[in-house]
Amino acid sequence: MYFDFTDDQLALAHAARDMFTGRFTAEHLRGCWDRKDGHDAEHWSELGAMGLLGLLVPEDHGGMGMTDVEAVLVLEQAGYAGVPEPLLDAIVAGPLLAAARNAELRDSWLPRLATGDAIVALQLNGAPLVVAADHADVLLTQLEGGDCVAVSGDRLRLERQASMDQSRTVFSVEFDPGDAVPLEAPDEAVQAAWDRAVVSTAAMLNGVSWGMFDMSLTYAKEREQFGRLIGSFQAIKHKLADMWTLVDTVRPTAWYAAYSLANRLEDQTQAASVAKAAAGRVERQVNREALQCHGGIGFTWEHNLHLWMKRGVALEHSYGQAEVHEDRLAEGFFAGEIADGPAIFD
């Protein structure tokens, strides 16, 4: 019974944080906002070189062959650092492609996904918005029946949808059915892809919340009013205590969901919903309180807080906002199909 990370896993998380905060600087993020594009070829290939894009791709296809437990740690850090690249999409797409029985499709895309030579966009469960579709070499999407198909990037008809998070390029997408190539992925793999996207987004959201909390704590320890630090006033102290309690207690939900997914436990879908619902609720509250802690300065374009707040809003509503997952959980719980806790001791 060991619900914690190994030294290697923690080292990976540290390396990811160092790389993300070191390369995706505030200056770089502002540049993305100015260009209205979060993708940058150089940064993307560095992610590839570090093995992060192919984290979940099997080693025989050029990936790291790691599990969701490692992925969730990396994605937390990506959320923390505000990484604007479609890293999540790459990580989720890897195992889905790897499960494709269409060997030609799988073998042609998987190694390139891992190196970063190819960018894969993702559209699951009929999501109306596709991230970075303009940069995609291939889109993995689902037809109405649920079958997973691949569409070449140059066969997509895109309409740009401006996001309040100006580092996100999101599109509505159309294509001719004739251009859709079936992956022939088993249902189990398609369900896992959804669960993975949900857990991965939850992990990123937790990172975003963590980042906003850290900014608020730093500010409270620097800003003075009435002759003392604003962090010495109880109202601010208590807000920060509540924010930290939220962040500290929500992160393990994504870790458990990742563990469940990685080990194909029976509660993997439920655990994913729990993680996403919890992550969304926490982000909403931390988002609100972070602005309060910053006061007027937090309301300026110039200050970086809003970059995280808007990323938070975007991720909160991706792959099912809290209400959507809570409704599903309610249905299952009231039907007696969901336990009152993860299967940790049972």
Place this chain on the structure above:
Amino acid sequence: MDLTLTEEQQTFRAELRDWLADNVPPEPLAHHLTDAGFEAHRAWEHRLFEAGYGAIHWPEEHGGKGADLMTQALFEHEYRRAGAPHRVNIQGLNLAGPTIIDFGTPEQQQRWLHRILTWEDVWAQAFSEPEAGSDLANVRTSARRAEGGFVVNGQKVWTSLGDRADWLFVLVRTDPDVPRHQGLTYVMMKTSDDGVEVRPIKQINGDSGFSEVFFTDAFVPDDNVISQPGDGWKIAMATMGHERGLGRGIPALFGGFITELRDLAREADADAEIVDRREIAQLLTRVWAFHAFFMHRLTRMTSGEDIGFAASIGKLYWSEMEAQIFDTGVRLMGERAELSPQAPMSLDPGSWHQRYWHSRAARIYAGTNEIQRNIISERVLGLPKEPRRP
């Protein structure tokens, strides 16, 4: 990350499950604060003791199993799942006992520990005073040096089970001339001694869960002093650390509550359109979160990490969650929310209202949540401390 149990843990669990299945009373015992109920709970504690399950966390030399944290958590999980009776001797088993084990002399351990285990002696905590609640260092109950011991004068309040207790662990001031946190001494006193008077206090849920204790020239022999005079604060903090630790914050407890809430909602659904299933699902996610958080924390502690003041995060989290669960239950009773369980039209399945009020105490006992937020912000986050009296 590996959530499987070792063979040893599996064996322990299997044996425990069997024992609980064979021994847990099929009907709930009478409330432990009634005379009959108290005796029934005492008898149950004795059965636990005879089966070796009385205090598994105590060292073997003192009658426990020397169980590690993970095994303790397993025990608590299975115990709650089995719907076993409320552990009424918590103060003896988890507070006084460990304090005597950590700080007592062999002679004191001989005298007191076994009788705690067998439930021959009931113990209660006498720390807080009318002027010393959150500000515990403000203790004024005095202990004046006398021949062979101390003479105690003063008053304690919020002494849980004070009216049932045989022994009290008491924080007294032996030296009023040194800074507040010094000059305190930890003593054990008998409620039956001359000069000790216990008066039960009625709580808002009708229970007399705690009492006032008045000391009028009550004598404490030197033999009943724990460690040295002046060590009181340090030992009291250690005792309270136990309270904040594994304590009440057991995930399966809240798993039980959320399941009851669901069942209540199913019941109320027939009559009221107030039930908000989404809100209940939200609480469910918080219960799941607490499971995961607890397991992570337990793993860290098992690896030797001293979580220290971060224990306040857990207490803040579960107490707010508990209060929310019971609050939601009351609200979904609609116009019948005001009815006590005895009312024929009541939707209360038995003890929901009583536990609703008690759940609100969760934000107050073991350190109010305002104090917990101070601790988290100051000791965990490093923010400036509140202005304090020297």
